[in-house]
Amino acid sequence: MAQESGVQYEPVAEIGGGAYGTVYKARDRQSGQFVALKSVRVQTDQDGLPLSTVREVALLKRLEQFDHPNVVKLMDVCATLRTDQETKVTLVFEHVDQDLKTYLNKAPAPGLPSSQIQDLMRQLLCGLAFLHSNRIVHRDLKPENILVTSRGQVKLADFGLARIYSCHMALTPVVVTLWYRAPEVLLQSTYATPVDIWSTGCIFAEMFRRKPLFCGESEVDQLGKIFQVIGLPVEEEWPADVKLKQHNFSQLSPHGPCPITEVVPEISHQGAELLLEMLTFDPLRRISALNALDHPYFQEG
């Protein structure tokens, strides 16, 4: 790790923040290009950085060697000693100056052509399959951290930081959007890679609708909105270890699932099939990123 980050990378604006640290848009003075600086403050003792932090950073650096086209590049890692007990670890990522939210808003009416949606989805799933095969769960996939270059190349950002941040995040509640959260996350059950597929399903639907699919205002409200579309899951599928029970929702969604084409009217038959496999309540039965890439939807066109 380099010792000094201040000289080469100069912050120009704050683009994100939270309990754990701050994210800056910065300029690499050597190349003139923009980069994203993500720093996290970690506690240190005489042995230096905690092993968990070193391990996470090492994993991110190892990913870099694959040079995957659909994830942002980690360009540099710097550690700066702040006090005897605290070190600032700064990760320097490639910065793409357009996110999927902006890209979707920019599309002229009536929205993106279906071939373009298919291309974006294939790239998104490729990036996700790559992360998942390296046992990285993104956990917070949303249009704001799916980047799209001017050439239409999709790059996933903000992955792999969750575990570095996690111990710090518990301290201060950070306002996060619930709209792309998987049911098992909302129910506070255990979760793994399928949570990212749920988010991808929500985003898939949003590409056609040009507005988010489930806009809940609380965890319960979010779950209610989900069940109105996919139907209330049967008791047997409900996770056992959670506070909210299936019967708490029986009032909300007395009917079965509503036809998906009612909420996503423009989608093709195969597209709808794939969407439903992504928006499957039971994470174990939800389609994986690799299997989704093999879905007949991607042979259409």
Place this chain on the structure above:
Amino acid sequence: MLVSSAALEDALAAADELASAAATGNTERVGILLQDGVDVNAVNRFGRTPLQVMMMGSTAVAHLLLKHGANPNVSDCHTGATPLHDAAREGFLETVQILVQFYANKNATDNRNCRPIDVARENGHLEVVSYLESL
């Protein structure tokens, strides 16, 4: 004229917020802050104006800032790049077109003596090159 330090701090905080909203492509927030009277050319705590740090792919933010009188010909204090250089480097043709439409200087040179067209060519953005050539 006496200006209280609290008022100065408020102005800086507002400038910071506008720059951050522009950098994250938050068109709605940019609109609200401009409506509230935040100076479109005020620099944030890093000495940059909102147009200099905006999300380059966001034509909506670019248009909104320029319509409110953002100066398109500010250059980065360390690299000399103007917003037109940055949009050209990243290949955002529509943003390049909006900047030019609002009188961004297509012949501005950065510290390496490169014009926006040179930067676009360097990065293989041929559509941007041919547009800038056509002017």
